[in-house]
Amino acid sequence: MNPKINCSNHLTDKNRINLGSFYTPHKYVKLIEQWLSKEQIDSSYVIGDLTCGGGAFFKLKDKFAQNKFIGNDIDEYALNTAKTYFPFVTYSCLNAFSNVCRVKFGIKSDKKLIIVGNPPYNDTTSLINGSLKKELFHIDEDIKTRDLGISALLSYNKLNADYVAVLHPLSYLIKQANFKLGERFFKNYKILDHVVFNSQEFENTSKLSAFPVIAVLYKRQVSNGLNYQSIKTFQFHTIEGISFSLKDRDYISDYIEKYPHKKRYTPEILFYTQRDINALKRGKTFLTTRTSAAVDVNPKQLPLYCYLDCFKRYAVIPYFLGNFNVPFIKNEFQTIEKDVVTISRYYHQNIFGESKKPEQQKIENVRSYIEKVVSFI
Numbered sequence: 387m388n389p390k391i392n393c394s395n396h397l398t399d400k401n402r403i404n405l406g407s408f409y410t411p412h413k414y415v416k417l418i419e420q421w422l423s424k425e426q427i428d429s430s431y432v433i434g435d436l437t438c439g440g441g442a443f444f445k446l447k448d449k450f451a452q453n454k455f456i457g458n459d460i461d462e463y464a465l466n467t468a469k470t471y472f473p474f475v476t477y478s479c480l481n482a483f484s485n486v487c488r489v490k491f492g493i494k495s496d497k498k499l500i501i502v503g504n505p506p507y508n509d510t511t512s513l514i515n516g517s518l519k520k521e522l523f524h525i526d527e528d529i530k531t532r533d534l535g536i537s538a539l540l541s542y543n544k545l546n547a548d549y550v551a552v553l554h555p556l557s558y559l560i561k562q563a564n565f566k567l568g569e570r571f572f573k574n575y576k577i578l579d580h581v582v583f584n585s586q587e588f589e590n591t592s593k594l595s596a597f598p599v600i601a602v603l604y605k606r607q608v609s610n611g612l613n614y615q616s617i618k619t620f621q622f623h624t625i626e627g628i629s630f631s632l633k634d635r636d637y638i639s640d641y642i643e644k645y646p647h648k649k650r651y652t653p654e655i656l657f658y659t660q661r662d663i664n665a666l667k668r669g670k671t672f673l674t675t676r677t678s679a680a681v682d683v684n685p686k687q688l689p690l691y692c693y694l695d696c697f698k699r700y701a702v703i704p705y706f707l708g709n710f711n712v713p714f715i716k717n718e719f720q721t722i723e724k725d726v727v728t729i730s731r732y733y734h735q736n737i738f739g740e741s742k743k744p745e746q747q748k749i750e751n752v753r754s755y756i757e758k759v760v761s762f763i
């Protein structure tokens with residue numbers, strides 16, 4: 387396979403992030419090909435990639451030789467690469483997020499439609515690389531969200547796609563706030579096949595932190611698709627053969643305050659705002675001074691915050707848990723409750739005062755509890 391199809395080296399780091407130009411490795415196109423082959427896909431289906439980049443998904447032609455393919459991308463250079471390798475595709479160079487309708491892409495209203503691809507994901511509010519990100523193009527109001535990838539899903543719903551076979555961050559499904567943003571898509575689609583893999587499999591991602599991506603085949607099922615309850619019990623599978631579900635664990639965030647609030651306690655103990663595991667690993671825990679991100683800790687819940695502090699210190703996290711809230715096993719927590727406080731006190735003496743070094747046994751106890759919590763094998 388020619389490397390140009392899967393590689394966006396013509397772009398600067400800044401433009402690659404703004405356009406979300408991380409192209410799909412061939413093995414995931416192959417996987418999607420296998421999933422689609424199990425469906426009754428005849429030549430009446432149009433197959434479209436509206437953010438096609440170098441055209442990685444047009445290799446599907448090998449299997450779906452009789453189908454019409456359409457391709458679109460805002461990046462003319464990438465489009466020229468696709469045109470070179472996949473001349474059978476009908477191309478356009480348009481903003482896929484503006485004036486979203488079938489006519490724009492030359493798809494008749496009565497045609498069956500399969501959307502494939504890997505839309506740009508770009509959370510405009512996220513702090514990582516935030517300085518590089520900006521809104522580059524107009525997005526229709528009815529599909530506008532803070533993340534381009536979620537807007538892309540909403541556009542597929544607007545286009546009435548019968549199947550959607552795409553790659554997107556797992557967080558769109560498992561984070562309730564994201565799921566809500568994409569709800570108008572999710573409620574009309576059910577999952578037929580999927581696999582979760584590490585974002586680091588995309589080229590040019592070495593400077594970006596790893597997060598779980600899902601390659602997934604959705605089928606349209608109007609008003610009978612996904613709801614968040616079904617996601618909570620959904621069994622996800624990774625490319626490495628590990629299965630996991632949100633319901634397998636308890637989550638600290640269900641028992642503490644995650645965000646700054648107005649309650650005040652004595653003694654004053656401050657903790658950094660909590661998001662997901664990846665954010666905890668990057669961010670801070672106990673704070674010495676009040677900032678706008680400071681959460682006041684209810685002293686009765688101190689062990690739970692100390693657990694977060696120890697989790698940050700000791701947990702070795704598989705990439706697929708990166709967007710989870712911090713898990714724990716509630717009914718076994720009393721076995722480490724005192725130890726996590728001893729450890730955090732020692733490491734944050736500027737907050738808790740002079741504290742003696744915890745015995746190694748206490749550390750081992752906490753470590754093995756955390757190991758059990760993050761182990762899904």
Ligand SMILES: C[S@@+](CC[C@H](N)C(=O)[O-])C[C@H]1O[C@@H](n2cnc3c(N)ncnc32)[C@H](O)[C@@H]1O
Pocket residue numbers: 391392404405406407408409410435436437438439440441442443458459460461464480481482483503504505506507523
């Ligand atoms: C993650 S890449 C995927 C490329 C290709 N589908 C693949 O899977 O390899 C995202 C693509 O979206 C394109 N893109 C970003 N914003 C766009 C927009 N507003 N309209 C059309 N394409 C856009 C980028 O140029 C980039 O090629």
